[in-house]
Amino acid sequence: MIEAGLLIINLQSLIISLQSLIINGFIMTNVSIIGIGQTEVKEMWDTSIRHLAWYAIEAALDDAHTTDVDAIFVGNMLAESLSNQNHLGALVADFAGLRGIEAVTVEAANASGGAALRQAVLAVKSGLVETALAVGVEKMTDETGPKVTAAAATSLDADYEAMHGLTLAGAGALLMRRYMHEYGRQVADFAGFSVNAHSNGADNPQAMFRNRLKAERFTAAPLVADPVTLFDAAPLGDGAAAVIVTSHDRALDMVPQPVRIAGSAMATDTLALHDRKEALWLAAAEKSAQRALAQAGVTPDEVDLFELHDSFTIIAALSLEAAGFAERGQGWRLAQNGGIGRNGRIPISTFGGLKARGNPLGATGVYQIVEVVRQLRGEAGPCQVEGAKIGMAQNLGGMGGTAVTHILKASK
Amino acid sequence: MEVSRHWRLQEQRYKLVGETCDSCGVKLFPPRDVCLECEAPAKELFTFTGLGEIFSYTTIYDAPAGFEHHAPYTIALVKLDEGPLVTAQLTDVEKEDVAIGMPVEMVTRKLRTDGEEGMIVYGYKFRPLSLAQTVN
Numbered sequence: 001m002i003e004a005g006l007l008i009i010n011l012q013s014l015i016i017s018l019q020s021l022i023i024n025g026f027i028m029t030n031v032s033i034i035g036i037g038q039t040e041v042k043e044m045w046d047t048s049i050r051h052l053a054w055y056a057i058e059a060a061l062d063d064a065h066t067t068d069v070d071a072i073f074v075g076n077m078l079a080e081s082l083s084n085q086n087h088l089g090a091l092v093a094d095f096a097g098l099r100g101i102e103a104v105t106v107e108a109a110n111a112s113g114g115a116a117l118r119q120a121v122l123a124v125k126s127g128l129v130e131t132a133l134a135v136g137v138e139k140m141t142d143e144t145g146p147k148v149t150a151a152a153a154t155s156l157d158a159d160y161e162a163m164h165g166l167t168l169a170g171a172g173a174l175l176m177r178r179y180m181h182e183y184g185r186q187v188a189d190f191a192g193f194s195v196n197a198h199s200n201g202a203d204n205p206q207a208m209f210r211n212r213l214k215a216e217r218f219t220a221a222p223l224v225a226d227p228v229t230l231f232d233a234a235p236l237g238d239g240a241a242a243v244i245v246t247s248h249d250r251a252l253d254m255v256p257q258p259v260r261i262a263g264s265a266m267a268t269d270t271l272a273l274h275d276r277k278e279a280l281w282l283a284a285a286e287k288s289a290q291r292a293l294a295q296a297g298v299t300p301d302e303v304d305l306f307e308l309h310d311s312f313t314i315i316a317a318l319s320l321e322a323a324g325f326a327e328r329g330q331g332w333r334l335a336q337n338g339g340i341g342r343n344g345r346i347p348i349s350t351f352g353g354l355k356a357r358g359n360p361l362g363a364t365g366v367y368q369i370v371e372v373v374r375q376l377r378g379e380a381g382p383c384q385v386e387g388a389k390i391g392m393a394q395n396l397g398g399m400g401g402t403a404v405t406h407i408l409k410a411s412k
Numbered sequence: 413m414e415v416s417r418h419w420r421l422q423e424q425r426y427k428l429v430g431e432t433c434d435s436c437g438v439k440l441f442p443p444r445d446v447c448l449e450c451e452a453p454a455k456e457l458f459t460f461t462g463l464g465e466i467f468s469y470t471t472i473y474d475a476p477a478g479f480e481h482h483a484p485y486t487i488a489l490v491k492l493d494e495g496p497l498v499t500a501q502l503t504d505v506e507k508e509d510v511a512i513g514m515p516v517e518m519v520t521r522k523l524r525t526d527g528e529e530g531m532i533v534y535g536y537k538f539r540p541l542s543l544a545q546t547v548n
Contacts, residue, residue, distance in 0.1 A: 136425035159421060160442050161499050162521065163533070165472060165479040166487055173470035174489050174499075181468070181512050226471040228505075274489055274497035275448065279467070 020027030029123045032251035032258035033408070034131075035064025035244035036370040041237040041358030047075070049076075049083050050095045056135055056366075057096045064244045064255060071129045072096070072103035072210035075116030075136035077106075077362035078194045081151040082143045092135065102129070109155030112136065113241070113267070113365025114395030119244050121264045128218035130246060136239040136363030148236065149367035152361065155398035157272040158290040169233050171273055172312035173225040179280055179314055180227070184331040187227050192335030194231050194355055197310060200342070201352025203382035207328035208237045208358030234353070235313045239360030241367040251412075259373045262390075263292030263407030271401040280329075282315075284403035285322035285394060292392070293324070296407035299325040303407075304388040305347040305375055308369035309396035310354045319394060320346070323405070347385045350375060365395030365404060376410035416531050425535035428518055430496070439494040457544070462518030469514040471507045478524050490516055490538050504539040511525040515541035 029241035037059025039052060047055075053074065061067055067313035074088045085091070089103035090156045108115040110217035113136030120132035140148060153162045156171060173196045179185065195215050213231060221229035251258035270276055276283070293299065300323065308323070310316040317331030325346050326334055334340050351357050354364060374380045380388075394405045423429040425529040431442035435452035439460070443484055467489040475483035488510070501522045503512060516538040523535040 088451055146477040146480045147476060149474055149480065153476050159417075162476070163535075164487060164500055165475065165482065165485060165523075167472060167474065167476055168488055169474060170470050170472045174468045174487070177470060177512070178468035222473075223471070224474045226473070228470070272499065274499050275442075275444075276447065279489070279497070289538070 002408065005049060009151055010296035019030065023331065024335060029125050029127060030248035031121050031261045032246055032248040032249045033243055033261065033373055034255045034258055035060040035066070035227060035367070036242070036373050037061070038241035038367060038370050039239055040204065040366070041239035041360055043141045046142060049088075051060055052089055052238060052240040053088075053092045053137040054095050055134050056242040057092070057133065059085050060133065060242035060244050064153045064197065064242070066131070066254065067099055068143055069131050069212050069244065070101060071120070071123055072098065072101065073123070073134045074103065074105045075112035075114070075117040075362050075366060076105055076138060077107060077109055077112050077155070078138060078140070079152050082148065082155065083139050087168065088137070089384040092137070096295065101388070102127040106400040107303075107362070108404070110359075110361040110399035111365055111395045111397030111402040111404050112362035113367070114393070115246075115365070115402065116161050116405070117243055117366060117406065118264055118368055118404055119268050120276055121261055122362035124245055124247060131244060131249070132246075133242060133244045135240060135242040136360070136366030138238065138360035139345075140238050140360060142238045149394045150235065155271070156402070160274070161272050168398070169312065171227050172233070172314055173228040174273060174303060175280065175318065176312070177397070180213040182280065185332055187219050188215070189332045190232065190335065191215040191315065192233070192340070193310060193316045194218055196335065196340050197349040197353040197355035197389045200350055201356025202382055204347055204351040204357060207352040208235055209352070209356045214318070228312055232313050234355045235361040236308050237360055239358060239367065240361050241363055241370045243366055247258040257377050258372070258411050259376050260409045260411065261296070261406060262296035262409045263294070263296065263405065265291035266402065266404045267291070269401050269403070271398055272287040275329070282318050282396070282400040282403065284400050285319055285396060288403040288405040289323040289394060292405040292407045297411070298363045298390055298407065300346075303390050303392045305350055305352065305372065305391050307372055307391070307393040308348050308382065309394055310349055311359060311396070315400075316348065319396070323392070323394060340382075342385055349383055351381065351383050365393070368393035368395060369406060369408070376408055384386040413532060418531070426520055428460040428462050428536060429504065430458050430460055431491060432456050433482075439496060441492065441496045441498055454540055460492055460494055462536070464490045464498075464538070466512050466514045466518055467491040468512060469510050470503065488516070488538065501537045503520060503537040505523060517541045
């Protein structure tokens with residue numbers, strides 16, 4: 001009896017140590033990216049939401065030299081309100097010639113794209129799905145003006161923010177005004193973010209805006225929500241981007257340069273700014289960045305480029321602070337003197353970012369991943385950050401109510 | 413617009429009824445039943461005085477559907493005297509005269525109308541406290 005009891009205890013401890021092995025990632029599958037695709041970001045009056053998704057998927061399948069996909073995760077925010085279309089998982093799978101496979105929509109406001117990739121990573125890591133495809137797609141231009149502004153504001157608190165007339169730009173403006181007040185800054189201190197984004201976007205043939213921007217034009221631009229101007233807010237456009245992931249071992253046999261997903265983390269915060277303990281701190285951005293960096297075993301100093309969520313310049317500044325690239329209240333400083341440029345301390349928005357590449361809300365997070373992959377493969381052309389080995393992407397929903405961070409590593 | 417959605421918020425919209433936390437005493441608006449500070453249950457109702465000051469503000473030029481005829485209008489984060497922030501429009505004040513730290517008072521105003529024959533939604537806005545004193 002005693003010996004049998006000891007055996008059971010030994011078995012239990014063996015199971016516990018196996019579980020901890022799995023939890024610590026020694027057994028859990030490593031996930032790598034084997035294919036990327038994207039459309040331009042712009043107003044595409046002749047292209048439907050299903051076509052947009054298909055063009056990105058087609059490009060990603062070509063890039064991975066495969067048609068073998070087991071599951072699709074569609075990142076989308078506004079198809080219901082702007083295209084009267086839900087049920088995108090089945091629609092996109094069918095239209096992409098992959099009828100029959102598992103597919104579902106992932107919605108986390110403008111973080112839907114990052115969240116879709118996160119689900120694809122989880123699916124492959126679980127071992128239940130061999131190859132997963134994340135596609136972010138947004139069709140903005142079937143509606144125009146106030147209807148689109150209202151649809152985008154559904155990422156805020158409907159009862160206590162949007163019902164009072166608040167918009168995304170308005171929420172950004174509330175943060176920017178308070179930041180300027182607390183840290184003694186001027187509107188001109190934020191110009192560097194937009195100037196950098198447009199400078200990089202000018203080199204990206206798929207960017208929505210390819211014009212360079214002069215710093216003095218930034219402060220003189222028409223107001224969207226004072227102090228946020230037209231040259232501060234990222235433009236909304238149509239677009240789709242896709243990423244295919246599989247286990248790292250399989251990836252090595254399939255493509256010459258798989259890019260490993262070394263960190264993947266999602267965190268949440270209150271939707272409403274007024275519910276936050278600290279209005280000027282993106283708590284979810286900090287949490288998800290810290291988790292992803294810890295998984296990857298890297299520090300911010302080791303990150304070669306950071307595709308952050310520059311929907312407004314204030315969000316770029318706050319993201320740099322939350323992710324550990326700047327001290328509290330100092331994020332704006334990196335936008336001075338080329339700190340965020342291609343050869344700066346931490347290059348951001350390397351293909352133009354949300355500001356110049358354009359912001360197709362629920363697709364944006366997948367564009368960021370596509371861009372980091374191009375950098376790590378050394379295929380970024382004139383946008384290339386020389387010698388980039390470790391890239392980070394952070395996609396925010398609303399005013400940071402959701403934050404998804406991924407750390408990618410180039411294959412050796 | 414949906415009638416029930418606005419009807420069930422009447423205590424908040426007309427009277428700034430929030431909640432107070434039994435454990436740590438923090439006052440909550442909007443009500444959320446679980447304390448933001450200590451995460452204890454916080455279901456006891458608490459009516460705010462409606463007094464506070466401007467924490468931040470913006471004037472909206474690019475307005476969403478339902479507000480396009482009101483633009484430009486000014487929205488603030490108001491720090492209520494009892495602690496929490498609330499998002500609301502400012503009224504009875506020129507946008508150039510608004511400043512961080514300005515004392516304000518809650519008033520009831522029309523928030524939105526739904527066309528000529530639709531529902532009218534009333535709720536809280538804030539106006540400068542000094543103005544309230546001179547008017548009353």
